[in-house]
Amino acid sequence: MKPHDIDLMQQADGELPRDGAHDPKLDALDELHELVRGRLEAHADAVPEARFAAMWKEIDQAIAAPAPKDSAEHAAQVPGLWRRLSRWLDRYRGYIITGAVAALALILRSPSNDDSHAPIEPMPAAYRPTEIESLDTPGGTPTVFHVKDEDGASTVIWVSPDDTVDGI
């Protein structure tokens, strides 16, 4: 870009006072302005009025509708309960999974023998694993272990977080 041309362009656009009044390049810029403006206005003038009349009908219907956009915008701005819960779960998923595994292990674990206050119940003749009808672990893959040791029998559900890639 030549500095003189930049000056001329600024003069043509009213950013600088015109002092190159008879510069042919300045005249050419003015001409180009008229050509571009004239051409675009001609395109606009060539659109049949019926197209705009139909457009107005659409607009009129849209603006006559009672405030659905407000509620839609509100919904977009204020996330719903499930969205907020999902975000919270996403944020703390690692902790939740660890905690859930521990809690499940405790809950599913059979009573141990060292509870002196609990009534003594006879051990079943054969350990029967806890039945799990369904297991929903969003964002993770569950693995169920049945463990027997000296403290008794336990069922452990281990949830491995799925690998995630941002945006997929």
Place this chain on the structure above:
Amino acid sequence: MNKEGPRASIGRDATAANVDDHDLVRATRGGDRDAFRTLFERYHRRAYALAYGVLRNPDDALDVVQDAFIKAHEHLDKFEGTSSFYTWLYRIVMNLAIDLLRKRRRVAPVELDVLDSGVDDSLLPKLFGGNPGRALLDKEIRARIDEALGELSENHRTVLVLRELEGLSYEEMARAVGCSKGTIMSRLFHARRNMQKRLVDLVERPAAAPSDDDVEDDEVA
């Protein structure tokens, strides 16, 4: 048109042509849809010219104009009245048009000023002999201008349209497009330079008198 009751409407009055835009905006805020219709009728073609200049597709341009008026109506309470209604409207049109371009863009745009860096990049001294009105009567010149506009990069074309159609200052364009004033000047310079370059082989050609073939038959059906 107003179905909301017997509220007085200024929008479709016989004198609506003389009603100030700000009064029409005020009436629209009060629920007068006819007032908004008058605003639509005043500016729909101008808004279309802007959208078409940026998008180069009649249907896309019509969609953008429609969406822009709906958005304008929805957010009319945010129009502070410090600028004209049209200035506010064209910003909405521009934003929607630029958003549409971005959504459809599959590859990063290549700036022609980069490609042109090795060649003589000065402005041309003249185009069609200083009579653009006469030049526009020539079908070939019209077609060449359309072709040249279509070949500009989106960024160059957007800035050129904002300047030549809307007369925006560099500062206003920088705000509208979201880049620096220097970038605007560079884009505008190269847009003009590229337009001139594409029209250059018609420079010495005398503008022909209009003929029967030179009617506007290449526009939106």
